[in-house]
Amino acid sequence: MSKKPRTVFRALDGILLFDKPLGLSSNQALQQVRHLFRAEKAGHTGSLDPLATGLLPLCFGEATKIAGLLLGSSKAYETTAVLGVTTDTDDADGVPLLERLVPELDDAAIEAALAPLRGPIRQRAPIYSALKQGGEPLYAKARRGEAIEAPERDVVVHALELIERDGPRLRLKVECGSGTYVRSLVRDLGETLGCGAHVASLRRLWVAPFTQPRMFTLDELQALAGQGEGALDACLLPIEAGLAAFPRVELDSEAARRLGYGQSVSCDAGEDGLVAVFSDAGHCLGLGQRQDGHRLLPQRLFRWATQSGPIEHREKAEQTSDRSS
Missing domain, CATH: 3.30.2350.10 (Pseudouridine synthase)
Known part of the structure; x- marks a missing residue:
C-alpha cells in the first residue's frame, strides 16, 4: 500500500473563519485545515468542544501573534x-x-x-x-x-x-x-x-470582531482545494481584520522604520493602550502601545514591520479587506 504523500508546508499569513463540524476537537479541526492550506504555522483562538459547531477563527503565520486577542473577545x-x-x-x-x-x-x-x-x-x-x-x-x-x-x-x-x-x-x-x-x-x-x-x-x-462572519465548512474547503491553492487562499482575511476593534495609528516611513527597530516614536494624540499600527501606505505593521497620550512603543509587530512588506501580503490585504466583518 502506497504511503500518503508528505505535506510540504509553505509560509502563509491570514485568518480563516472556519465553521467547525460536529465531532472534531478544535485541534483536530485545526490540523485538517492546516494541511489543506499547507500552512507552516497555525493556531486557533480558543477551544470548542467536539459537541460544538460554528465559528472557530484559525490564524496562519503572523496572524498567530494576535490569536490571544481573539481568544479574549466577546x-x-x-x-x-x-x-x-x-x-x-x-x-x-x-x-x-x-x-x-x-x-x-x-x-x-x-x-x-x-x-x-x-x-x-x-x-x-x-x-x-x-x-x-x-x-x-x-x-x-x-x-x-x-x-x-x-x-x-x-x-x-x-x-x-x-x-x-x-x-x-x-x-x-x-x-x-x-x-x-x-x-x-x-x-x-x-x-x-x-x-x-x-x-x-x-x-x-x-x-468579535467577526460579528457577521462568512464561515467556511470543511467540505467547502476540501472542494476548493481541488481547484488549487489560489481558491483556498481567497478564503483568508488579512491579519488586520482581527485588529478592527483597536484604534488605528498611522506612521510615516521614518517612524515606521524606527518602531520596527524597537524604538519609541511620537504619534497622534489619543487614549493610552493597545493600537493597531499602519504605515502611511496602509500596510498593517502590528500592535503598538500608546503611552502618555502621544508616545508609541512596539508591542507585537509582524515580520515585515522593518521592510516595505511582501508583495503577496499587500495584494492579499487589498483583495480581501472588504470581506472583514
Missing part, C-alpha cells in the same frame, strides 16, 4: 438545553448522573431563572474542561476519577434569552465575555429550576 452562541437530566460533563457527551421530574414551567418561571445568570456573575467551570490545575487540564484528572473542586471565576454574560420551548428542551441565545462556559450556564439554570439540565447542542455564532 462571543455569541445558540444552545439547546435539555431539562431533567444532569451529566458528568454538563453536556450530551457525558454520562447521565441524575434524572429528575421537570416541573410545570411557564415563560415567566424560566425568565426568573435566567435573570440571575445575566451580567457580571461568579461561575464554576465544568469538571470536564481545559482549565488547568497543577499544570494539568481538569478533564485529564476527571477521566482518572480523581476528586476535583472546579474553580470559580468572574465572567460577564451580556445577553441570555429564551428563543424557543419544546417540552423539556429550551433553545437559548447567549452573548458573553471571555472565559464563560455555556455548559455551566445551562447546568446552573437547571439547578435553579429544580430539575437539572445539560447542553444537547451548541453552536458558536460569532467572535
Whole structure:
C-alpha cells in the first residue's frame, strides 16, 4: 500500500473563519485545515468542544501573534438545553448522573431563572474542561476519577434569552465575555429550576470582531482545494481584520522604520493602550502601545514591520479587506 504523500508546508499569513463540524476537537479541526492550506504555522483562538459547531477563527503565520486577542473577545452562541437530566460533563457527551421530574414551567418561571445568570456573575467551570490545575487540564484528572473542586471565576454574560420551548428542551441565545462556559450556564439554570439540565447542542455564532462572519465548512474547503491553492487562499482575511476593534495609528516611513527597530516614536494624540499600527501606505505593521497620550512603543509587530512588506501580503490585504466583518 502506497504511503500518503508528505505535506510540504509553505509560509502563509491570514485568518480563516472556519465553521467547525460536529465531532472534531478544535485541534483536530485545526490540523485538517492546516494541511489543506499547507500552512507552516497555525493556531486557533480558543477551544470548542467536539459537541460544538460554528465559528472557530484559525490564524496562519503572523496572524498567530494576535490569536490571544481573539481568544479574549466577546462571543455569541445558540444552545439547546435539555431539562431533567444532569451529566458528568454538563453536556450530551457525558454520562447521565441524575434524572429528575421537570416541573410545570411557564415563560415567566424560566425568565426568573435566567435573570440571575445575566451580567457580571461568579461561575464554576465544568469538571470536564481545559482549565488547568497543577499544570494539568481538569478533564485529564476527571477521566482518572480523581476528586476535583472546579474553580470559580468572574465572567460577564451580556445577553441570555429564551428563543424557543419544546417540552423539556429550551433553545437559548447567549452573548458573553471571555472565559464563560455555556455548559455551566445551562447546568446552573437547571439547578435553579429544580430539575437539572445539560447542553444537547451548541453552536458558536460569532467572535468579535467577526460579528457577521462568512464561515467556511470543511467540505467547502476540501472542494476548493481541488481547484488549487489560489481558491483556498481567497478564503483568508488579512491579519488586520482581527485588529478592527483597536484604534488605528498611522506612521510615516521614518517612524515606521524606527518602531520596527524597537524604538519609541511620537504619534497622534489619543487614549493610552493597545493600537493597531499602519504605515502611511496602509500596510498593517502590528500592535503598538500608546503611552502618555502621544508616545508609541512596539508591542507585537509582524515580520515585515522593518521592510516595505511582501508583495503577496499587500495584494492579499487589498483583495480581501472588504470581506472583514
